[in-house]
Amino acid sequence: MTDRRAAMGMFAALAYALMAATATAAEVAFLGATVIDGTGRTPIANAQVVVSGERIVTVGPRPRQPPPSVRAIDVTGKWIIPGMIDAHVHFFQSGGLYARPDIIDLRARRPYAEETADVRARIGETLARYLASGITAVVDVGGPMWNFAVREQARRTPTAPRIAVAGPLLATFAPPQLTGDDPPIVRIRTADEARAEVRRQLALGPDLIKIWFVFPGPDIEPEMGWVRAAIKEAHAGGARVVAHATQRRVARAVVTAGIDILAHGIDDGPIDAGLLALIKAKGVIYTTTLGVHGGYARVFGRVVKLNAIERRLGDPRAIASFADLARVSRRPTPPPFDPVAGSNLGRVRAHGVVVAAGSDAGNIGTLHGPALHRELALMVEGGGLTPLEALIAATRGGAAVMGRSTELGTLEPGKLADMVILDGDPLADIRNTRRIFRVVKGGVILDPSEIISAVSVP
Numbered sequence: 001m002t003d004r005r006a007a008m009g010m011f012a013a014l015a016y017a018l019m020a021a022t023a024t025a026a027e028v029a030f031l032g033a034t035v036i037d038g039t040g041r042t043p044i045a046n047a048q049v050v051v052s053g054e055r056i057v058t059v060g061p062r063p064r065q066p067p068p069s070v071r072a073i074d075v076t077g078k079w080i081i082p083g084m085i086d087a088h089v090h091f092f093q094s095g096g097l098y099a100r101p102d103i104i105d106l107r108a109r110r111p112y113a114e115e116t117a118d119v120r121a122r123i124g125e126t127l128a129r130y131l132a133s134g135i136t137a138v139v140d141v142g143g144p145m146w147n148f149a150v151r152e153q154a155r156r157t158p159t160a161p162r163i164a165v166a167g168p169l170l171a172t173f174a175p176p177q178l179t180g181d182d183p184p185i186v187r188i189r190t191a192d193e194a195r196a197e198v199r200r201q202l203a204l205g206p207d208l209i210k211i212w213f214v215f216p217g218p219d220i221e222p223e224m225g226w227v228r229a230a231i232k233e234a235h236a237g238g239a240r241v242v243a244h245a246t247q248r249r250v251a252r253a254v255v256t257a258g259i260d261i262l263a264h265g266i267d268d269g270p271i272d273a274g275l276l277a278l279i280k281a282k283g284v285i286y287t288t289t290l291g292v293h294g295g296y297a298r299v300f301g302r303v304v305k306l307n308a309i310e311r312r313l314g315d316p317r318a319i320a321s322f323a324d325l326a327r328v329s330r331r332p333t334p335p336p337f338d339p340v341a342g343s344n345l346g347r348v349r350a351h352g353v354v355v356a357a358g359s360d361a362g363n364i365g366t367l368h369g370p371a372l373h374r375e376l377a378l379m380v381e382g383g384g385l386t387p388l389e390a391l392i393a394a395t396r397g398g399a400a401v402m403g404r405s406t407e408l409g410t411l412e413p414g415k416l417a418d419m420v421i422l423d424g425d426p427l428a429d430i431r432n433t434r435r436i437f438r439v440v441k442g443g444v445i446l447d448p449s450e451i452i453s454a455v456s457v458p
């Protein structure tokens, strides 16, 4: 893209955002839609949502006359849901074929430093893909220290979602292929190392500290020593802790140790009643990432079939990279699909555990933005959740992961006016979350196609 085109694109985005911002300076009433407020209560047909500035004033049935000072927007025949929240992504990964040289090493074709520099340079575009996908907030659960700069960039960008971030993963293993000046994963061996790394991140105000407990040996106690130290240090510094712990015995250990959020479902067998009770009693949030294995499997199996929202809003460079696999002689093995993750989601749900929806976008085949919609469908079809339960996980559940339940996640008076206006009923078919008419972030009304055309690279 030329500089001139880039400048014109940015100008269009700004002009649009300013226009929308001006329009919402006074009170605005969205009239006539069916509102699914994310609290779990019955949808309100023919509703009125009044927004003043960036906040919601009222949500209820449409009165005969809207208040006279209010600008009325007729959205009859539409559905309004809270802005969706993807509770598990990684900005440092592109979603394309070169995102994970530790899983498929193509550094001879594309050096990893080149890949990550490109990802970093195009982060504004990635952020826009989220917002255009109806995702008004995103949680990056671990990456390089530049994640904190991304959070700052998002705060001053009208075409970006709200963002919560963790810094580098404190890990039981650091893939050598991912090392560099600002590594996303740091191997920790002692309690002192754990405390030092947590303090390094606390200096930048992380929303979360991430523990990556992978490849557990028969005795996990030696690693648990530093894990406990990291949790204590994080909590003392005001940050909550999210853990990758996908085996039952590891999950049991880290939940007992005091983590706040499980970053993935558990997939090594059915979760027993004891572990379920423990997760529930500790108030730990259970994040689903049912779709991420399928992304790898489709790309590696060369059976990528994009759905409509992926074609429309997915990163075209990441998508184009999938075809490069045909030129690679070595056949990589897809990571194993976890057949029990879906049934465990049903168990967790039945036990009343708080569930959040995460796509793990950025991994190979899992596209920033559209991926959450695939996840939602899997939660319903693979996890047995109702569309409403899946929707609540992707709104209220995500707000809980962000630690921002008082201002995000549901449509209630006083909360930030983050909403998606849909052309189809998501409770009739969860795939209707993809039929996005408008995205509203902090009261600013945005057209998804405008968001994308303003920032995307041809």
Ligand SMILES: [Zn+2]
Residues within 6 Å of the ligand: 088, 089, 090, 141, 360
């Ligand atoms: Zn992840």
